Amino acid sequence: MSSQAVKGKVALVTGGGTGIGFGAARRLAEEGAIVYITGRRLDVLQEAAAKIGDTVHAVQADVSKNEDMLRVASFIQAEQGKLDIIFSNAGYYKVSRLGEITEEFFDQMYNTNVKGNLFTVQAMLPLMGEGSSIILTSSMTAFIGLPDYTSYAATKGAIIAMAKCWATDLKARKIRVNVISPGLVPTEGYEDVQGLSPEQVKDFSDRIAAAEIPVGRVGTAEDIGNAVVFLGSDASGFINAVNLVVDGGQTQVYAGKL
Numbered sequence: 633m634s635s636q637a638v639k640g641k642v643a644l645v646t647g648g649g650t651g652i653g654f655g656a657a658r659r660l661a662e663e664g665a666i667v668y669i670t671g672r673r674l675d676v677l678q679e680a681a682a683k684i685g686d687t688v689h690a691v692q693a694d695v696s697k698n699e700d701m702l703r704v705a706s707f708i709q710a711e712q713g714k715l716d717i718i719f720s721n722a723g724y725y726k727v728s729r730l731g732e733i734t735e736e737f738f739d740q741m742y743n744t745n746v747k748g749n750l751f752t753v754q755a756m757l758p759l760m761g762e763g764s765s766i767i768l769t770s771s772m773t774a775f776i777g778l779p780d781y782t783s784y785a786a787t788k789g790a791i792i793a794m795a796k797c798w799a800t801d802l803k804a805r806k807i808r809v810n811v812i813s814p815g816l817v818p819t820e821g822y823e824d825v826q827g828l829s830p831e832q833v834k835d836f837s838d839r840i841a842a843a844e845i846p847v848g849r850v851g852t853a854e855d856i857g858n859a860v861v862f863l864g865s866d867a868s869g870f871i872n873a874v875n876l877v878v879d880g881g882q883t884q885v886y887a888g889k890l
């Protein structure tokens with residue numbers, strides 16, 4: 633992609649300290665954007681920013697707290713006076729069996745994945761001008777029925793619905809809103825949040841890649857970052873209100889045997 637794609641644009645990546653968010657922040661920075669990464673752990677964010685370079689800035693903020701996101705907006709306003717790209721990526725990715733879903737689990741899921749996306753975008757809107765791009769993060773789990781995914785998949789479906797409404801709401805301001813739905817991308821979250829061991833992640837990834845993913849491998853944070861750079865850039869100026877599935881074809885083909 634041309635190095636002019638997002639050069640000089642100001643981007644916010646929520647959950648930018650690890651995993652997909654880190655990969656996206658790195659790709660945006662490589663392509664010349666000034667990037668603000670947020671998350672709850674400041675040490676993780678600072679380490680991530682130091683790894684990428686001095687055009688990446690760490691700001692501690694919890695997406696489920698509106699006051700935190702308003703503070704991030706004020707900070708970016710004071711430093712840059714504008715925001716061109718939101719990659720709203722922070723998410724809580726965990727499963728719970730139907731019949732065992734607790735209220736606490738449900739609240740954390742919805743507060744992070746639904747409330748978090750809504751209030752992130754709402755807080756940043758005053759900074760966004762014509763030609764800005766909002767990218768939300770859904771998941772292939774929103775449109776295939778996976779066992780035990782009720783809560784997570786429902787939040788990811790809500791994200792697609794919100795994006796479509798916002799593409800209409802923001803039409804007059806010429807702000808585009810799109811969704812990226814990643815497929816299987818092994819990240820820190822598989823171990824830290826889902827509690828899998830590195831061996832379990834590898835076995836699972838190898839098995840799914842061989843059996844279900846036409847390109848024959850799982851995704852990387854860079855794969856998703858490349859899609860973020862594209863949707864954040866003017867090169868995607870005629871792409872609006874879409875759900876871009878970045879999954880190596882996994883959800884588009886039949887993986888069973890006839």
Ligand SMILES: NC(=O)c1ccc[n+]([C@@H]2O[C@H](COP(=O)([O-])OP(=O)(O)OC[C@H]3O[C@@H](n4cnc5c(N)ncnc54)[C@H](OP(=O)(O)O)[C@@H]3O)[C@@H](O)[C@H]2O)c1
Nearest residue numbers: 647650651652671672673694695722723771816817819821
């Ligand atoms: N990896 C996959 O296979 C996959 C597939 C489909 C969709 N997704 C989606 O892609 C996104 C990123 O996933 P990932 O695999 O990169 O996850 P990850 O490695 O667990 O990273 C998630 C990031 O979000 C941050 N975060 C979580 N809760 C937050 C909160 N309340 N406020 C602010 N930041 C918060 C975390 O930082 P702190 O803990 O420091 O806050 C962390 O940096 C998620 O929305 C996930 O649902 C992932």
